[in-house]
Amino acid sequence: xxxxxxxxxxxxxxxxxxxxxxxxxxxxxxxxxxxxxxxxxxxxxxxxxxxxxxxxxxxxxxxxxxxxxxxxxxxxxxxxxxxxxxxxxxxxxxxxxxxxxxxxxxxxxxxxxxxxxxxxxxxxxxxxxxxxxxxxxxxxxxxxxxxxxxxxxxxxxxxxxxxxxxxxx
Numbered sequence: 001x002x003x004x005x006x007x008x009x010x011x012x013x014x015x016x017x018x019x020x021x022x023x024x025x026x027x028x029x030x031x032x033x034x035x036x037x038x039x040x041x042x043x044x045x046x047x048x049x050x051x052x053x054x055x056x057x058x059x060x061x062x063x064x065x066x067x068x069x070x071x072x073x074x075x076x077x078x079x080x081x082x083x084x085x086x087x088x089x090x091x092x093x094x095x096x097x098x099x100x101x102x103x104x105x106x107x108x109x110x111x112x113x114x115x116x117x118x119x120x121x122x123x124x125x126x127x128x129x130x131x132x133x134x135x136x137x138x139x140x141x142x143x144x145x146x147x148x149x150x151x152x153x154x155x156x157x158x159x160x161x162x163x164x165x166x167x168x169x
Contacts, residue, residue: 006046021112038073039145047149091122092150
């Protein structure tokens with residue numbers, strides 16, 4: 001098995017729609033970024049990429065890639081999942097925690113988990129946390145997210161692993 005950790009951080013911006021965890025949050029301030037600023041989807045991408053040894057969000061969808069300007073986080077997540085599978089892995093699950101004051105993730109958790117899971121083609125769970133007024137997230141200057149992904153070698157890839165690979169499955 002392979003585990004990856006991913007983070008993403010964005011400041012709130014002006015005149016941006018708020019997209020977090022694959023959902024539109026009307027009435028909430030949006031996040032600055034090259035794409036839609038969806039910290040939850042982006043952290044999930046980073047966790048998948050690091051677990052598979054494929055770099056990070058910037059290496060795969062960076063500002064040098066104009067086709068991803070304004071892209072939805074779920075579009076990036078679906079592409080990240082495709083790249084991870086093409087590299088010979090299956091996605092076991094991804095867990096994401098959004099850190100900030102708003103939007104309140106708990107109100108739409110089930111809906112967000114469904115959207116993110118469909119994009120990745122694997123189970124994604126979601127939680128929210130505040131920082132009790134501390135730091136930029138506590139001052140409502142932006143949002144952060146942390147994710148963990150679990151990957152396993154795809155069945156066809158297992159036969160190609162050397163005998164001392166450490167994989168017991």
